[in-house]
Amino acid sequence: MDWYLIRSKIRQEFLAEANLHRWDIESFCPQIKQTKARRGKKQTVIAPLFPGYLFSKFDLGRDYRKVTYAHGVADVVMFGSTPAKVDDSIIQGIRSRMEDGFVSLDSYSFSPGETVQIQEGPFKGLLAVFERELTGTQRVALLLKSVSYNARLIVERDLITHVANI
Structure with missing residues (x-):
């Protein structure tokens, strides 16, 4: 079966x-x-x-x-x-x-305003500002840091890490 x-x-x-x-x-x-x-x-x-x-x-x-x-x-x-x-x-x-x-899902402790780094995908290596967790999902909203503008980005929570851990 x-x-x-x-x-x-x-x-x-x-x-x-x-x-x-x-x-x-x-x-x-x-x-x-x-x-x-x-x-x-x-x-x-x-x-x-x-x-x-x-x-x-x-x-x-x-x-x-x-x-x-x-x-x-x-x-x-x-x-x-x-x-x-x-x-x-x-x-x-x-x-x-x-x-x-x-x-039991892994718990992540990111605070709004905290700088994080994206670990995988097309934005790998870029720094972003943690905005918030999205309710009922394993995704988070980030503000992508750039020289000329900030863009809102939604990625899987597993793909980011604290900048202090790098």
Whole structure:
């Protein structure tokens, strides 16, 4: 049996996972804890790591219809006419980052106004000013420093480092 990528109906990842389990089909919807401001108060909420998606391990010939008709499932993600297989190492990699049932994401401590350096990509080596983290993503907004102008740039959080660490 292989792992496949499943697209859930909007905000029904956990319902889809529960219904697949009822059919004795292994599924995995990694979760994270996030702190969000609601009505002026900070609250910890549980959210899927990949909103709208989960993983399921099943026999394609035997269980495909069960999976596609499970409550909460929108469809099996396809590449052309072939269901999207997910390598076991990806599932194990996600599971290895779990603590107390939730995926632990690396925390970065950048402060607004701090100078950072971009480590990869087309802007590698350039200095920028950290502006803010973008909510619910692993991206940050930076102000790119240049001699003649400053430009706003959005990059993956992993691609920047503190200038003091260089």
